[in-house]
Structure formats: C-alpha cells, structure tokens
Amino acid sequence: MITTVAIIVILGVLLMILETFIPGMIAGILGVLCVLTGVLLVMMAEEFSHWPAWGRGAVACFIIVGSAILQLIWLRFFAVQFWSRTFTLQAEIPSAENPQTLACGTEGVALTELRPLGRADFSGSRREVRSEDGFIPAGSRLCVTGAEPGNLLVRAISLHS
Structure with missing residues (x-):
C-alpha cells in the first residue's frame, strides 16, 4: 500500500509540474487531488492501522510539505529559467553616454x-x-x-x- 501512496503522490507532483506547461488549471487541480488522496490513504487505509496516529500524521505532513517544497524548487529553479530562456529576448541595446547632455554655455x-x-x-x-x-x-x-x-x-x- 505504501507503494501505491508513493505512486499517487508522485503522479500528483508531476501533474502540478505539468501545470506550468499546460494552462487551464486542470492538471494542477488533478495533481492537488492526487496528493490529497495520498494523504487520505495514509490516514484512513487499514494497511496503516497498525501505525501510531502520530506516525500517520507525520507521513501525511511529510507528503504535503514535501510536495510543496518540490513545487517551490521546480518553480524557483527550473520553470522560471525555462520560460525565461524561451520567451525573453536576451539582446542588449547599447546605450550612448547620455546623448542629450551638452556643456552649459554651449x-x-x-x-x-x-x-x-x-x-x-x-x-x-x-x-x-x-x-x-x-x-x-x-x-x-x-x-x-x-x-x-x-x-x-x-x-x-x-x-x-
């Protein structure tokens, strides 16, 4: 069962990452639902009933915090750089040394x-x-x-x- 939860959570994170490429919030909402499903499975499934309540809560918190951290890392280091390279003009326009300025008295x-x-x-x-x-x-x-x-x-x- 732990493998199923891991697969569902990883799928959710991947869907949320996919949301940066496909607009419309469908992939993002499905990703959040997958992560929440993983949390619910950890908290309510019978296979985890022998775990103490604090252990299940810790795993649920780890899933949520881990997913959020992965999203922040993705957005901070990869997605922004990808979109920046794709849609940002990198050329520079040389500026003249203030062409409007002439000496006083000219x-x-x-x-x-x-x-x-x-x-x-x-x-x-x-x-x-x-x-x-x-x-x-x-x-x-x-x-x-x-x-x-x-x-x-x-x-x-x-x-x-």
Whole structure:
C-alpha cells in the first residue's frame, strides 16, 4: 500500500509540474487531488492501522510539505529559467553616454519655435530642447543652461549682451 501512496503522490507532483506547461488549471487541480488522496490513504487505509496516529500524521505532513517544497524548487529553479530562456529576448541595446547632455554655455540656433518645447541645432547636432524663457522664435540664438530627462534647458541669447 505504501507503494501505491508513493505512486499517487508522485503522479500528483508531476501533474502540478505539468501545470506550468499546460494552462487551464486542470492538471494542477488533478495533481492537488492526487496528493490529497495520498494523504487520505495514509490516514484512513487499514494497511496503516497498525501505525501510531502520530506516525500517520507525520507521513501525511511529510507528503504535503514535501510536495510543496518540490513545487517551490521546480518553480524557483527550473520553470522560471525555462520560460525565461524561451520567451525573453536576451539582446542588449547599447546605450550612448547620455546623448542629450551638452556643456552649459554651449550655443546653438532654434530650428523650430520653442513654445516652450522644440528642436535646436548645436554645431550640427539636433536636440530636443525646452525654453526656460517661454516662447522663443525659430532662428534665435540659444544658450544651454542645463539638462532634464529627454530635453536640454535653454535660454535665448539677447542681442544686446
């Protein structure tokens, strides 16, 4: 009878593992039912009646805890890595060293009207900019005053200075 219980519990664990590959909860529910059937057989079968109650309880707890530990090991070390390798793109996109940053004081020309966002040219390099002064017409001379994520901060260079 102990062999039957072991086979039922192993089948239950394998069905729960199979659930990670086949969605729908059918295999998982059948696996849990097999494990619980193994526990019930240990607790109620006549072949185990000569065992003390604490011994049957210990075996039942071992079945439940062992099944849970096997599931956690499967999910932690094998299933996650399998799905990660299967469905995760491993390529890396090289990142430039912050291409939006220019030194403060760099001068350029507004390519579009800055209301306050727009585009500007800094020595042949076109960048997204945000005006700290509000509206700046296209063609105005600009000076970089700082940077923020995605934009350079600029001010118009007045003709009088």
